[in-house]
Amino acid sequence: xxxxxxxxxxxxxxxxxxxxxxxxxxxxxxxxxxxxxxxxxxxxxxxxxxxxxxxxxxxxxxxxxxxxxxxxxxxxxxxxxxxxxxxxxxxxxxxxxxxxxxxxxxxxxxxxxxxxxxxxxxxxxxxxxxxxxxxxxxxxxxxxxxxxxxxxxxxxxxxxxxxxxxxxxxxxxxxxxxxxxxxxxxxxxxxxxxxxxxxxxxxxxxxxxxxxxxxxxxxxxxxxxxxx
Numbered sequence: 001x002x003x004x005x006x007x008x009x010x011x012x013x014x015x016x017x018x019x020x021x022x023x024x025x026x027x028x029x030x031x032x033x034x035x036x037x038x039x040x041x042x043x044x045x046x047x048x049x050x051x052x053x054x055x056x057x058x059x060x061x062x063x064x065x066x067x068x069x070x071x072x073x074x075x076x077x078x079x080x081x082x083x084x085x086x087x088x089x090x091x092x093x094x095x096x097x098x099x100x101x102x103x104x105x106x107x108x109x110x111x112x113x114x115x116x117x118x119x120x121x122x123x124x125x126x127x128x129x130x131x132x133x134x135x136x137x138x139x140x141x142x143x144x145x146x147x148x149x150x151x152x153x154x155x156x157x158x159x160x161x162x163x164x165x166x167x168x169x170x171x172x173x174x175x176x177x178x179x180x181x182x183x184x185x186x187x188x189x190x191x192x193x194x195x196x197x198x199x200x201x202x203x204x205x206x207x208x209x210x211x212x213x214x215x216x217x218x219x220x221x222x223x224x225x226x227x228x
Contacts, residue, residue: 011192012199021199024182031099031168031178036161038104043111046070048141050112051119066112073109079170081106086174095176099168107164114160118153119145158215162208169204179203 012018046066053063073081085102086095122145130140172181183200187193 024179034100035103039107042108046112047115118149
């Protein structure tokens with residue numbers, strides 16, 4: 001037992017290597033939250049555009065463009081997409097910024113389908129009701145349909161957040177010291193593979209479990225509100 005504590009001290013406390021994990025966690029949180037925000041914005045725009053294109057022929061080209069975007073982005077592995085953005089498109093940008101944009105664009109393709117399914121789940125009569133009250137289609141979408149759709153898609157967005165959190169573990173490919181890369185750097189410096197990698201794994205696990213519990217709580221509250 002004493003040998004194990006000595007190993008922990010040598011790995012994390014000596015030379016303050018634990019600060020690498022703290023900084024890595026911060027970068028992971030920044031990338032995840034930033035990418036989630038971008039993904040929600042892109043997904044919302046695409047979902048709304050495709051919804052309106054069903055009735056407006058002039059918007060068909062936009063719908064085709066949106067379908068092309070989702071097909072291409074979902075068909076390319078996120079690691080490859082990350083490398084393309086870092087080495088080809090955004091060559092002069094910092095790794096964290098590239099990671100946020102890449103994961104956000106990748107998430108947007110999945111968010112678009114989630115949000116579109118939520119909008120489709122709202123009764124079509126809601127649009128007619130809004131129009132009968134003198135509101136435009138966009139006003140009806142913003143004030144009536146979208147707030148109802150959010151109730152359906154919040155759990156799915158939470159699951160996307162969990163998936164996004166784990167996906168960011170490949171950010172180290174573009175020289176970002178995220179949580180995973182911080183653990184690997186400590187491993188390289190100390191030749192101790194077990195402890196740093198276990199700390200990283202447990203950290204991800206704890207985050208996922210905590211957020212899953214929050215999602216469960218949210219779903220139960222939404223279910224109760226639906227029964228009222």
